[in-house]
Amino acid sequence: MIGFFFVFTLLTSQLVLSQNSAYSKIIHNINPNAKCLDGSPAALYLSEGDPQNILVHFMGGASCSSTDVGKTIESCYQRSRTFLGSSKYWPQLNQFYGILSNDPSKNIFANWTKAIFVYCDGAFHQGNSNSSIKYKDSELFFRGSLITKAHFKFLDNKYNLTQTKKMVLTGTSAGGIATFIWADYIKMILPNPNTQFYPIPESSIFLNPNTDMHLRTMKFA
Numbered sequence: 001m002i003g004f005f006f007v008f009t010l011l012t013s014q015l016v017l018s019q020n021s022a023y024s025k026i027i028h029n030i031n032p033n034a035k036c037l038d039g040s041p042a043a044l045y046l047s048e049g050d051p052q053n054i055l056v057h058f059m060g061g062a063s064c065s066s067t068d069v070g071k072t073i074e075s076c077y078q079r080s081r082t083f084l085g086s087s088k089y090w091p092q093l094n095q096f097y098g099i100l101s102n103d104p105s106k107n108i109f110a111n112w113t114k115a116i117f118v119y120c121d122g123a124f125h126q127g128n129s130n131s132s133i134k135y136k137d138s139e140l141f142f143r144g145s146l147i148t149k150a151h152f153k154f155l156d157n158k159y160n161l162t163q164t165k166k167m168v169l170t171g172t173s174a175g176g177i178a179t180f181i182w183a184d185y186i187k188m189i190l191p192n193p194n195t196q197f198y199p200i201p202e203s204s205i206f207l208n209p210n211t212d213m214h215l216r217t218m219k220f221a
Contacts, residue, residue: 022093034146036120037085042147060173064122125178176201
């Protein structure tokens with residue numbers, strides 16, 4: 001399942017358009033405790049455009065979870081050794097498509113400032129544990145909440161969010177769930193009540209095929 005989402009994320013978040021200008025990878029270290037699963041510092045990708053119109057995108061990529069705690073930790077351990085559990089595997093420059101494209105002929109947000117939050121905590125951008133877990137040869141950190149807050153602090157420091165006219169918060173898959181989770185918080189911390197704020201989650205409902213309701217629906221169909 002996780003392998004499927006690796007491929008899904010690569011296809012939906014990293015397809016290269018030759019006409020795109022590249023995003024720059026930023027490691028700001030505003031909060032040193034905001035760490036990826038493997039302990040590497042949190043990262044985002046930034047494409048600077050109109051500073052008064054900002055689009056924030058949560059990357060997707062499923063989650064590290066399983067049927068019990070032991071299997072979940074093993075899943076997170078395996079994930080920490082990939083680009084979905086660490087910032088060190090992401091290139092310094094990257095290109096994106098769709099609503100993240102910088103091509104104005106293909107994207108109405110092309111000229112906006114766009115920030116893409118790298119997904120590396122394995123818990124829908126909301127891991128919130130002060131303690132780490134020592135497992136095998138690694139130390140695992142679950143700090144997605146700190147990462148998200150630090151990224152918004154970075155954006156505020158850089159662009160002064162009191163000047164923001166419009167902000168779009170979006171994400172796909174696990175990033176779509178993060179959009180649901182964080183929308184109220186982001187609206188609350190925006191310093192200008194006149195900022196037009198639009199949360200747009202995508203592909204963000206994870207169905208459990210083993211539920212009774214699903215089985216009843218399948219039998220009915």
